[in-house]
Amino acid sequence: MINYIKSGTITSVPGFSAGAVKSGIKTQKKLDLGLLYCDTPCIAAAVLTTNQIKAAPVIVSKKHLASRTAQAIIVNSGCANACVAEQGLADAQEMVELTAAKLKINVEDILVASTGLIGMPLPMDKIRNGIEAISLDCQGGHKLARAIMTTDTKPKEVAVEVSHQKDKYIIAGISKGAGMIHPHMATMLCFIATNALVKPEFLQQSLDIAVSNSFNLIDVDGDTSTNDSVFLLASGSANNKILDNENGEEFQKALNETCIYLAKSMVKDAEGATKFIEVIVEGAVTQSSARQIARDITSSNLVKTAMFGNDPNWGRIMAVLGMTGAKVIESKIDISINNVCVFKQGHPVSFDNEALRANMSSNADVFLEVKLNMGIERAVAWGSDLSEAYVRINSAYST
Amino acid sequence: MINYIKSGTITSVPGFSAGAVKSGIKTQKKLDLGLLYCDTPCIAAAVLTTNQIKAAPVIVSKKHLASRTAQAIIVNSGCANACVAEQGLADAQEMVELTAAKLKINVEDILVASTGLIGMPLPMDKIRNGIEAISLDCQGGHKLARAIMTTDTKPKEVAVEVSHQKDKYIIAGISKGAGMIHPHMATMLCFIATNALVKPEFLQQSLDIAVSNSFNLIDVDGDTSTNDSVFLLASGSANNKILDNENGEEFQKALNETCIYLAKSMVKDAEGATKFIEVIVEGAVTQSSARQIARDITSSNLVKTAMFGNDPNWGRIMAVLGMTGAKVIESKIDISINNVCVFKQGHPVSFDNEALRANMSSNADVFLEVKLNMGIERAVAWGSDLSEAYVRINSAYST
Numbered sequence: 001m002i003n004y005i006k007s008g009t010i011t012s013v014p015g016f017s018a019g020a021v022k023s024g025i026k027t028q029k030k031l032d033l034g035l036l037y038c039d040t041p042c043i044a045a046a047v048l049t050t051n052q053i054k055a056a057p058v059i060v061s062k063k064h065l066a067s068r069t070a071q072a073i074i075v076n077s078g079c080a081n082a083c084v085a086e087q088g089l090a091d092a093q094e095m096v097e098l099t100a101a102k103l104k105i106n107v108e109d110i111l112v113a114s115t116g117l118i119g120m121p122l123p124m125d126k127i128r129n130g131i132e133a134i135s136l137d138c139q140g141g142h143k144l145a146r147a148i149m150t151t152d153t154k155p156k157e158v159a160v161e162v163s164h165q166k167d168k169y170i171i172a173g174i175s176k177g178a179g180m181i182h183p184h185m186a187t188m189l190c191f192i193a194t195n196a197l198v199k200p201e202f203l204q205q206s207l208d209i210a211v212s213n214s215f216n217l218i219d220v221d222g223d224t225s226t227n228d229s230v231f232l233l234a235s236g237s238a239n240n241k242i243l244d245n246e247n248g249e250e251f252q253k254a255l256n257e258t259c260i261y262l263a264k265s266m267v268k269d270a271e272g273a274t275k276f277i278e279v280i281v282e283g284a285v286t287q288s289s290a291r292q293i294a295r296d297i298t299s300s301n302l303v304k305t306a307m308f309g310n311d312p313n314w315g316r317i318m319a320v321l322g323m324t325g326a327k328v329i330e331s332k333i334d335i336s337i338n339n340v341c342v343f344k345q346g347h348p349v350s351f352d353n354e355a356l357r358a359n360m361s362s363n364a365d366v367f368l369e370v371k372l373n374m375g376i377e378r379a380v381a382w383g384s385d386l387s388e389a390y391v392r393i394n395s396a397y398s399t
Numbered sequence: 400m401i402n403y404i405k406s407g408t409i410t411s412v413p414g415f416s417a418g419a420v421k422s423g424i425k426t427q428k429k430l431d432l433g434l435l436y437c438d439t440p441c442i443a444a445a446v447l448t449t450n451q452i453k454a455a456p457v458i459v460s461k462k463h464l465a466s467r468t469a470q471a472i473i474v475n476s477g478c479a480n481a482c483v484a485e486q487g488l489a490d491a492q493e494m495v496e497l498t499a500a501k502l503k504i505n506v507e508d509i510l511v512a513s514t515g516l517i518g519m520p521l522p523m524d525k526i527r528n529g530i531e532a533i534s535l536d537c538q539g540g541h542k543l544a545r546a547i548m549t550t551d552t553k554p555k556e557v558a559v560e561v562s563h564q565k566d567k568y569i570i571a572g573i574s575k576g577a578g579m580i581h582p583h584m585a586t587m588l589c590f591i592a593t594n595a596l597v598k599p600e601f602l603q604q605s606l607d608i609a610v611s612n613s614f615n616l617i618d619v620d621g622d623t624s625t626n627d628s629v630f631l632l633a634s635g636s637a638n639n640k641i642l643d644n645e646n647g648e649e650f651q652k653a654l655n656e657t658c659i660y661l662a663k664s665m666v667k668d669a670e671g672a673t674k675f676i677e678v679i680v681e682g683a684v685t686q687s688s689a690r691q692i693a694r695d696i697t698s699s700n701l702v703k704t705a706m707f708g709n710d711p712n713w714g715r716i717m718a719v720l721g722m723t724g725a726k727v728i729e730s731k732i733d734i735s736i737n738n739v740c741v742f743k744q745g746h747p748v749s750f751d752n753e754a755l756r757a758n759m760s761s762n763a764d765v766f767l768e769v770k771l772n773m774g775i776e777r778a779v780a781w782g783s784d785l786s787e788a789y790v791r792i793n794s795a796y797s798t
Contacts, residue, residue: 083745301793315516318452322452348518391787395708
């Protein structure tokens with residue numbers, strides 16, 4: 001059974017504490033440097049950017065993940081520490097060393113992440129003072145969730161309690177980004193903690209599955225940034241029966257739910273977004289084609305602008321369907337918008353355009369349903385609309 | 400030698416005439432139905448949409464192109480005749496039959512194209528009356544170029560005269576579309592005529608090459624619409640030495656130039672565009688990777704919005720470089736914006752940000768130059784910026 005914890009955050013997991021300070025990296029005097037710590041070493045899993053241009057903290061974290069253990073994450077916002085050559089690596093390395101000295105743990109057990117502008121070096125003076133000034137608190141997750149924000153307007157936090165047979169444990173996470181709808185440099189970060197006892201291989205496999213069911217379906221993965229990182233730390237202090245492929249189903253479900261919750265929160269807080277678009281593709285031949293099509297629809301500028309305009313312009317969905325890599329058959333396709341069928345078996349359906357527009361105008365959520373009627377596979381993807389505010393934010397966002 | 404013909408259009412080619420009428424398909428009483436005719440049958444070549452959802456006129460034209468001859472093109476704007484099931488095919492067929500009867504030529508020698516909204520049937524009463532009312536004129540090309548416009552603000556026309564040894568012939572074309580920057584349904588149309596005598600196989604091969612050097616580099620191909628069509632008719636009346644692989648180099652050059660001219664015109668007239676962005680990629684290992692990277696940069700929403708904001712945000716270019724399918728090496732990359740080097744061999748270069756911003760603000764053209772320093776291949780692609788006006792136009796464009 002999975003229960004959401006009210007006002008839950010990453011430090012709702014026993015043993016985890018966090019803290020954050022306004023170190024001055026952000027000129028606006030906001031929280032910009034944070035630390036997550038567990039009182040015992042944890043099994044660690046991660047999904048890192050597939051972008052060829054990797055920020056320095058991604059490179060350092062990857063090295064530290066080789067042991068599959070970690071005990072702390074040091075993170076800053078306001079500067080991505082990317083594309084600054086060898087200086088970047090030296091700075092990321094210094095960040096983990098300072099943190100190791102502060103916490104008196106192994107350097108290799110510290111992961112590091114940065115998010116913000118590409119192409120400028122980290123202000124290390126501020127970081128040095130900042131790391132020293134951070135104090136850890138067992139309710140510090142809220143502060144940490146705010147410290148990793150860039151163009152986000154609100155923190156993204158979730159915690160669930162899982163009860164399974166005689167075992168009980170908590171999975172909780174925070175995330176930032178998908179600030180950008182088509183986030184070439186969203187610098188998406190997500191940290192997840194749990195006190196469940198999990199086999200290392202199973203932990204990584206579960207995270208891969210959860211990411212492909214959540215962050216990879218919100219228009220984030222195709223456009224990986226230089227800094228995208230999802231870290232998962234499992235302390236094992238819940239003393240449950242160790243979880244693996246045999247008995248990990250409930251854990252997987254809860255981890256999926258945690259990631260989907262955070263992914264949706266990111267879409268809802270996308271830059272300039274006025275709509276939350278859920279695309280359901282049914283009747284595909286393969287799971288991967290269903291996902292591909294759902295993602296292609298959520299990432300189409302023309303579908304996005306139509307949704308912004310409350311326009312049930314199904315022709316744009318058809319154009320995307322024909323363009324996608326997966327095979328489709330025009331005469332089999334059905335399309336519904338907010339449960340109104342607008343296209344059936346290759347034929348336009350006459351519908352009350354004004355009524356549907358009014359319905360779309362009065363709802364922030366839009367449901368686009370596409371039935372391919374070719375197979376039994378199904379996928380759901382989530383996206384935001386494309387508004388004039390998006391353009392304003394992204395043309396003004398300074399180098 | 401290639402000379403541009405002043406105020407040239409498709410009917411600058413001897414033997415070709417054209418006409419257009421306001422048939423009433425468009426509610427705004429604009430030219431919306433046009434006809435191109437040659438006084439002799441022509442060798443025909445074409446590049447048609449690769450979208451799986453093909454509009455009815457594309458299907459009919461493809462059938463008629465099997466013979467590799469054509470003598471006329473009938474075209475309407477305001478309605479794409481796409482996604483209307485069997486009715487669409489019947490209507491496209493009737494359009495070519497009415498035109499054949501009017502011109503007293505074979506039905507199979509007529510190509511047909513439609514552009515406009517997807518999902519509504521053609522108003523055939525208006526089309527029937529319209530086809531009857533069209534009168535052909537040997538200077539009718541300008542009118543035809545206007546008749547195929549949808550969200551275009553101006554017609555796109557070009558004519559060049561080619562002199563090669565003792566031979567002289569003309570290549571001329573008109574086009575519409577790339578109204579949309581990321582034109583999932585740009586319904587790009589382009590008609591090209593020439594009086595050159597050309598072997599059929601060479602004609603098709605030349606057109607394929609010219610399209611890959613022009614329309615495929617303007618963010619049009621990746622996002623094919625249901626109606627994209629490029630038609631090329633060669634009458635042979637210039638009586639030149641018949642052109643083929645051996646002696647066709649000059650023809651190829653002129654055809655490339657014609658297509659590039661029209662492609663650039665389409666980008667310059669892109670919806671809501673305030674900037675014309677030229678992306679030059681040098682030092683790639685393969686030609687295809689150079690093209691891929693150049694196109695990926697021109698189609699990035701974040702690069703587009705940065706250019707709209709006159710922001711020399713090279714970090715966004717780096718993020719695209721890392722995301723593209725082709726291999727890149729961070730430490731070898733150089734980037735220039737309007738000839739100012741901003742990134743060199745993996746290191747940010749300090750530059751006068753204010754001066755570069757001012758320079759970008761005062762120019763409608765932006766030059767982005769990326770040197771990969773890995774090989775010797777080079778490609779150029781063209782794109783427009785992403786403005787608030789784009790969103791306005793595309794959210795208001797009605798179903």
